[in-house]
Amino acid sequence: MPRFAANLSMMYTEHDFLDRFAAAAADGFKAVEFLFPYEHAPSDIAQRLRDHGLTQALFNLPPGDWAGGERGMAALPGREAEFAASVQQALMYAQATGCRRLHVMAGMTPAGADRDAMRRTYVANLRHAAAQFAPHGITALIEPINTRDMPGYFLNFQQQAHDVVAEVGASNLKVQMDLYHCQIMEGDLLMRLKRHLAGVGHLQIAGVPQRHEPDTGEVHYRWLFDEIDALGYEGYIGCEYRPREGTSAGLGWFAPYKERQS
Known part of the structure; x- marks a missing residue:
């Protein structure tokens, strides 16, 4: 039975961020994810989760200068100290919210960059993050992102990501597989x-x-959810989409699963 997490960075944007937790719970979600929590105190987010009986499924480490176009720093040589500080900041929020999955963004590939040097930096930083997270039962995640939405991102393909995981060699490092990017x-x-x-x-x-919602376009998600169930996947499926109109109005696809969330 698929368990879905509403992505509060993309869904429920008709509400202020801290009010999105209540809106997601009212629509039957039992878990949430979002990109970044860092504009709000950890205690405020933790309180919203408790108030509405929600599980925090995932969030991202600080990305660097997001407004300036940065998308993480794990693969950027020379940013190791800043990356280590971001690991500690994310860990503080994870401990407050009970989150056990943290996405470590690789970063953008600068023009003329040495990709071999970037990979070495990436592997070293991922080893560091995994070691910091392990005592807390937290899994670090890396995500291949498509080149149309995010041209220049360092990690783009599933096998590429799994090869990095194998090289890092940490049991608490896995891949965040976004089926939108993969398709x-x-x-x-x-x-x-x-x-x-x-x-x-x-x-x-x-x-x-x-x-938009997973009820239109190239992917037959209703069928794919059954196949994912048959494969034995027990984690959350994050709903990282932009609603066509109001979020709640577009949840017809979720209706068959709503009463079976846990």
Whole structure:
């Protein structure tokens, strides 16, 4: 039975951020995720989770200068100290909220960059993050992102991500497999799920190509959810999509699963 987490950075944007927790719970979600919590105190987010009986499924480490176009720093040589500080900041929020999955963004590839040096930096930083998270039962995640939405991002393909995980060699490092990104870059979703699911720590969804609700476009999600169940996936599926109109009005796809969330 798929367990869904509402992505509060993309869904319920008709509400102020801290009010989105209540809106998601009212619609039947039992878990939430979002990109970044850092504009709010850890205690404020933890209180909203408790008030509405929600599980925090996932959030991202600080990305650097997001407004300036940065998308993480784990693969950026020379930013190691800043990255280590971001690990500690995220850990503070994870401990407050009970979150056990943290996405470590790789970063953008600068023009003329030495990709081998970036990979070495990435592997070293991921080892550091995994070691810091392990005593707290937290899994670090890395996510391949498509080159259309985020041109220049360092990590783009599923096998590429699993190769990095193998090189890092930490048991609490896994891949965040966003089926929206995967469909755009590679397709063949079920076969890729079968090949890689043992190394996947979190799934995400959105309709392709517009990134709206998972009830339209190229991917037959209703069928795919049954296949994911049959493969034995027990984690959350993050709903990282942009509603076509109001969030609640677009949840017809969720109705068959609503009463079976836990």
